[in-house]
Amino acid sequence: MSSATHAEPASAAQGTPRPDGRRYMVDIDIGGTLTDGLFSDGESVTAVKVDTTPHDFTVCFFECLREGARQLGHDDLKAFLTEVAVIRWSATIATNIIAEGKGPRIGLLVSAGTGPELYGTGESRAVGRLIAPENIVELPEDRSERDTLAAIRALLEKGVRRIAVSTRGGFDDASAELAVRRLVDESFPDHYLGAVPLVLGSEICHHPDDQTRTHMALVNAYVHTPLAVALFQAEDKLLGEYGYRRPVYIAHVNGGVARVAKTKAVDTAESSPFFGLKACAWWSRLYGHDKILALDVGGTTAKLGIVHDGQPVTIDQGDLLGVPLKTPWTLLRSAAVGGGSVARAGDGAVRLGPDSQxxxxxxACYDLGGREATLTDAFLALGMLNAERFLGGRRALRVDLAEEALQRAVAQPLGIDVGTAAERIVDRGVEIVCAVAAETLELAGLDADGLRLYCFGGNGGNFAARVAGRLGIGEAYAFSLGPVLSAFGSSVSEICHVREEWPFAALGSEARETVPAIVQRGVDQVTRDLQGEQLSTDDARFSCEITITQDGRTEQYELAADPAEATALFERLGDRTGVVERVAIRGLSPVPTYHPTPAPEAGEHPARPAGRRRIDGADGEVLVWEQLDPGSVGQGPAVLESETNxxxxxxxxxxxxxxxxNAILQPAGQ
Incomplete structure (x- = not known):
């Protein structure tokens, strides 16, 4: 995703300091239903939520900025932005474009004999999802320049807006792909092809598997345009209307952030849920927990991942929303359950989702015209939400409308009362989540022994105890910043660039000859990327990770990013047999980050309730999160609630x- 950027170097003026000398860090996470913001001056922190605006993501981006500024006492956003040092932005934009099939029409040029298999066996799952079969063009080996130009013109006439090029063997020899680009540059004027640029598989992914490289190119081509429009429009508006000239960084799935101009569309896919998982990893290291099941329940979906030994768990061969990739990918699984999931009766039971309001x-309880019963309506009917405090009190929820919808959609068809209908809806949501949790644990090769559950997202806290109880987990955590935990994951992130290659070089002389050169290329590229952020690399930290497979076992070696270190590693390994699968160079450069400060130690004492109401069909206590000090202990049935949680x-x-x-939930007497 390349374009001119208006941001000043990070080392330049970092906003006008407040009288106390501190500047704000702003982290914004755009979800499918709500957009979260975390505003911090390094010591205090303010969390906000606004509605996501899918028709134009820049609207909710600026609404979040305005709401955060307002809560910090600024009526003028332009004046507030003079006190901001950095803005970081994570989003589900790319993920939602793929999930909802809302990307533009794209084309693909491949080598002859490829067909819909796209260099794999059987029809690729990307065909029909990211690209229509008729927009795949096979280029013969003896093609002329006229043949290539005719193929491109034919795609343009079909309405294609972006073209991916991925030729067989492009990892070893990208000359065929580069020749197509050179031909296009020479043959088409900018005003004709400017809106339909080429994406080369060899530049998007340095992997020897032709299908993986092709899939990554297709993903990038599919999500680039709508994502770029949102990002650049926001950056231009920040400059043009508000005079903001400091960095806007975009969250990447490598765990870091980078400027818009240094971001490829595929870099951002699944970044929002990944940064929630990264936040869980941060907390797990702080708490000393070595095995975590992370559950993020938002308005549309629930995401589950695993943290082990302080790091998110990856799998050797992942997929991006069903599109397979032969590359390591963070283990994240989705359940079609969220606050907006539609509930209905069917075959004598409750059905929940996958459609969402x-x-x-x-x-229905929003009173915005929706009449479908949802999981949120069930929560409200059971007293698990405060009708007056939703979104900090900016929206009053209608209990009567929730109960009417539940009666119409579930209670009446099943011949039960509204309370029972609400309980069954919540139970069904828990069942769905637990089924995906079991699958996720199995993929990670872990069981529930010694496991802790971290719950977050706007609805995570209401799932915590129920999911933990059903899975046999003895301790669940609900975070005070849980509704904005992905934004918190962004707030502890630095600028990061990664260069990966998959040489599949045999240990011994081949690895000694090839891998040090790959390490040097990686260091050079990552250094250029960091310099492209308009940063000095004096404070940058570089590392190298080499993945070796031996006798079916995979081992990873962490080294200094130095070719000599790679040579020394292979000398130590001597005559061992195996293959060097992957070489990754990572470069990190610091930017301001937020780290919570703990309150003083305090002994356990009974929590002071703020009131009582019907909760889960019984009389229970209402505990106000902001009014409880460390060591406060409450007994269920109860609801712990804050402005956003x-x-x-x-x-x-x-x-x-x-x-x-943070709230720690346990079975009584444990």
Missing amino acids: GAFPGP SCTVPAGWTVRIDRFA
Whole structure:
């Protein structure tokens, strides 16, 4: 994703300091239903939520900025932005474009004999999803320049707006792909092809598997345009209307951030859920927890991942929303369950999702025209949400509309009362999540022994105890920043660039000859990328990771990013047999980050309830999160609630507030 950028170097003026000398860090995460913001001056932190605007993501981006500024006492956004040092932005934009099939029409040029298999066996799952079969063009080996130009013109006449080129063997020899680009540059004036640029598979992914390289090129081509429009439009508006000339960084799935101009569309896919998982990894290291099941429940979907030994778990061969990739990928699984999931009766039981009401018209209780019963309506009917405090009180929820929708969609068809209908809807959501959790644990090769559950997202706290109980997990955490935890994952992130190659070089002389050169190429490229951020590399930190497969076992070696270190590694390995699969060079450069400060230690004492209401069909306590100090302990049934968060404590469970204001839920007596 390349374009001119208006951001000043990170080392330049970092905003006008406040009288106390501090500047703000802003982290924004755009979800499918709600957009989250985290505003911090390094010591205090403010969390906000606004509705996502799928028709134009820049609208919710700026609404989030305005709401954060307002809560910090600024009526003038332009004045507030003078006090901002850095803005970081994570989003589900790319993920949602693929999931909803809303990308532009794209074309693909491949080598002859490829067909819909796209260099694999059987029809590729990308065909019909990312690209129509008729827009795949096979180029013969003896093609002329006229043949290539005719193929491109034919795609343009079909309405194609972006073309991927991925030829057989492009990893070893990219000359055929480069020749296509050179021909296009020479033959088409900018005003004709400017809106339909080429994407070369050899430049998007340095992997020897032709299908993986092709899939990555297709993903990039499919999501680039709508994503670029949103990102560049926001950056231009920040400059033009507000005079903001400091960095806007975009979250990458490598765990770091980078400027818009240094971002490929595929870099951002799944970045929002990944940064939630990264936040869980950060907390796990702080707490000393070595095995975590992370559950993120938003308005549209639930995401599950694993943290082991302080790092998100990856799998050797992943997929991006069903499109297979023969590259390591973070283990993330989705369940079609969220606050907006539609509930209905069917075959004598409750059905939940996969369709969602989203932010608009939203659940029936929003009173925005939606009449479908949803999981949020069930939560409200059971007293698990406060009708007056939703989104900090900016939207009052209608209990009567929720109950009417539940009666119409579930209670009446099943011959049960509204309370029972709401309970069954919540139970069904928990069942769906637990089924995906079991699958996720199996893929990671872990069981529930010693496992802790971290719950976050706007609805994660209301799932925490129920999911933990069903899976046999003895301790669940609901975070005070849970509704904005992906934004928190962004707030602890630095600028990062990664260069990967998959040489599949045999240990011994081949590895000694080829891998040090790959390491040097990687260092040179990552250095250029960091310099492209308009940063000095004096403070940059470089590392090298080499993945070796031996007798079916995979081992990873962490080295200094130095060719001599790679040579020394292979000398130590001596005559061992195996293959060097992957070489990755990572470069990190610091930017301001936020780290929570713990409150002083305090002994356990009973939590002071702020009131009582019906919760889960029983009389229970209302605990206000902001009013509880460390060591406060409450008994279920209860609801722990804040301006943006709600966590249900069922009967037979306890909740304790720790020094970071996070809630720890356990079965009573444990």
